[in-house]
Amino acid sequence: MVRIxxxxxxxxxxxxxxAACATTPAEQPVxxxxxxxxxxxxxxxxxxxxEVTLADVSLxxxxxxxxxxxxxxxxxxxxxxxxxxxxxQRQLDPRHSYAVSARITxxxxxxxxxxxxxxTIAFDGRRMIxxxxxMLVKTH
Numbered sequence: 054m055v056r057i058x059x060x061x062x063x064x065x066x067x068x069x070x071x072a073a074c075a076t077t078p079a080e081q082p083v084x085x086x087x088x089x090x091x092x093x094x095x096x097x098x099x100x101x102x103x104e105v106t107l108a109d110v111s112l113x114x115x116x117x118x119x120x121x122x123x124x125x126x127x128x129x130x131x132x133x134x135x136x137x138x139x140x141x142q143r144q145l146d147p148r149h150s151y152a153v154s155a156r157i158t159x160x161x162x163x164x165x166x167x168x169x170x171x172x173t174i175a176f177d178g179r180r181m182i183x184x185x186x187x188m189l190v191k192t193h
Contacts, residue, residue, distance in 0.1 A: 082139045083176060085121070087184030089155040090133040091166050093191050100160035101127040105136040107174070111149040120144055120151065127157075133186065145176050153184055164192045 085107055104124040108117035121138035136155075145151070151174045157166040166189035174182060 081142060081180060083142055083145070083180055083182065084137060084139050085153065085174060085182050085184060086135070086137045087153070087187055088133040088135045089157075089168075089187045089189055091157075091189040091191065095191070097127045097131060097157065097165075098159060099127060099129040101165065102158045102160070102162075103127060103134055103155070104158075105138065105153065105155045107138050107140065107151060107153050109146075109149050110152045110171070111146075117152075140176075142176075147176070151176065153187065155187055155189055157189065166190065167192055 089103070089105065102124065103126070104122065106119055107121040108119050110117045121140050123136050123138050127134075153172045153174055154168045156164060156168070158164050168187055169190045172184060172187055174184065176182070
């Protein structure tokens with residue numbers, strides 16, 4: 054009877070500590086920030102659509118899986134545009150590869166600017182990751 058009481062007492066103390074260790078890092082969000090721009094001296098129409106995407110790009114022969122996305126209308130603003138996306142760390146697999154891409158389309162959906170290089174992101178335990186300035190290229 055005393056042995057069972059000891060086991061229960063130790064379990065009551067250890068279980069919350071182990072649970073806290075197991076869940077705390079996974080529940081902490083990771084914020085990915087940066088900005089996008091392009092070199093051309095071209096004003097965007099006020100109806101231009103801006104989209105920044107964080108995707109799992111691990112599989113070479115399959116479409117990427119979107120993890121986070123920020124989209125908005127330019128509303129007369131011009132580049133550079135800042136972005137910020139928050140990711141639930143439970144969606145991330147340390148064995149996978151992730152990249153940020155951006156695009157700007159006109160109101161009809163015609164592509165105007167896009168990133169043409171892979172902007173790899175390493176999730177290495179930091180809570181804030183700044184991608185810096187991502188440059189887009191003109192598409193037509």
